[in-house]
């Protein structure tokens with residue numbers, strides 16, 4: 001039995017024991033509040049910890065769940081089970097609107113918008129007569145099922161514990177899936193994820209929605225357990241406290257939510273007793289202690305407390321269960337010699353700087369074309385124009401006869417244009433295999449819900465099989481289960497190529513793939529490029545290693561200061577006095 005499984009059984013046993021042993025009622029109550037808050041913090045672990053999106057509005061969504069159910073059960077006599085659904089619906093609608101507006105804009109809008117959202121909802125709750133103003137709503141019915149009171153004590157504890165366990169388990173399942181890899185890519189690099197065909201906006205809105213729904217569920221439990229609501233537990237300060245709990249526990253770890261909430265709650269209780277006796281006056285000084293604690297945690301344990309525990313846990317490599325999985329279907333590739341890429345007088349101006357000055361060239365199927373030139377010549381910018389990362393100032397690009405200028409980088413990737421980045425972009429805390437599987441994103445279809453219910457395993461096997469195949473093809477077989485962040489520079493670049501190959505491209509753009517590679521790795525890279533060429537792949541290569549360029553390229557385009565200096569065979573380029581003067585002369 002694996003340690004993970006033993007952990008689960010121990011946890012389940014502890015929950016059952018707590019429920020049946022004569023534990024003082026005070027502790028059961030305490031545990032119930034911990035469970036309720038953990039659900040809301042679980043959402044933040046996903047949103048902020050994993051997704052890198054900071055929200056101060058989590059408490060406001062808890063408030064929507066709590067107030068919806070409180071109002072409708074007390075004033076309209078509806079069943080709490082029905083009002084749970086209504087609360088979730090209202091939460092979803094407001095989260096979608098808020099997310100849709102703010103997540104399209106750059107990073108800082110979400111924190112700001114959720115600040116405003118938290119504040120305005122708090123004042124709304126406190127000023128509406130119908131919601132009882134700052135006194136709130138009293139006499140909320142407890143939960144019952146077929147007349148059986150389940151809203152108190154140990155039975156309620158079993159319910160919250162089950163919900164927390166299910167929440168944690170399904171989030172863990174989600175993070176280990178096609179959707180999960182896309183979510184884990186949001187924090188470090190949306191640009192890379194988009195280049196792999198991931199709709200990052202959709203995943204951002206998705207995790208914002210999921211986090212809000214968990215908060216709403218938490219609010220529903222709170223309202224019917226406390227039997228009374230008022231605005232204070234849903235204010236901005238509590239929104240910040242939820243963030244504190246998530247950061248303290250461990251932003252990237254699902255179990256960190258539970259650890260963060262438990263430690264904060266228990267500490268707050270102790271401090272409320274201890275501080276007044278130390279200082280001699282009463283007052284909410286624990287807020288100050290928490291502030292100091294947060295600074296210390298951010299400085300000395302930025303990954304939170306759970307990260308220490310997680311590091312100690314033995315990590316078994318992923319069991320390889322996909323050997324007999326079927327191969328993924330591949331797109332129809334262009335016939336050798338067919339025009340694949342047609343770059344027509346593309347231009348990019350950054351203010352007054354002309355980074356790319358009316359550059360034109362073509363690539364035919366099975367060709368390797370090199371784009372060379374001194375640093376700052378505009379090679380990477382040309383890449384970004386072709387792949388849709390940057391907008392064209394002027395000019396046109398066609399891929400397999402279809403104009404792609406103006407398309408998003410995601411759409412261009414989906415058509416079969418794959419790329420690597422000059423500055424390696426990967427997710428350091430995912431394994432090499434998982435990083436490469438991200439490349440196969442558009443070749444799978446299972447979404448977040450299927451992942452949370454673990455109904456995506458058959459498809460996952462096909463994706464991992466493809467990722468392994470591409471890694472082995474490029475000599476990375478021995479590194480499958482290593483953390484990508486632990487790789488040396490050379491293997492990191494090979495990882496990027498394998499990830500690009502996983503998208504099933506018809507055109508491959510490699511930006512300085514040999515930079516940082518050792519001699520042996522370069523030799524292997526040349527072999528891989530040759531083999532790809534034999535299979536009919538078209539490649540655009542930016543590279544400073546002239547021996548490698550001269551060895552593998554069919555044609556070369558030489559750039560200098562954004563302008564095309566010449567185009568020709570490697571031989572012609574080598575013999576050109578202009579190129580020698582402008583470029584090779586400085587290199588050799």
Ligand code: ADP
Nearest residue numbers: 350353355373374375376377378379380381382
């Ligand atoms: P290369 O890849 O050939 O070394 P780049 O394409 O990275 O060159 O850069 C070409 C020129 O454009 C450089 O002068 C660079 O400073 C400038 N440049 C690149 N990206 C930007 C940007 N986002 N904003 C402004 N200038 C840029």
Ligand code: MG
Nearest residue numbers: 379380381422
């Ligand atoms: Mg560059």
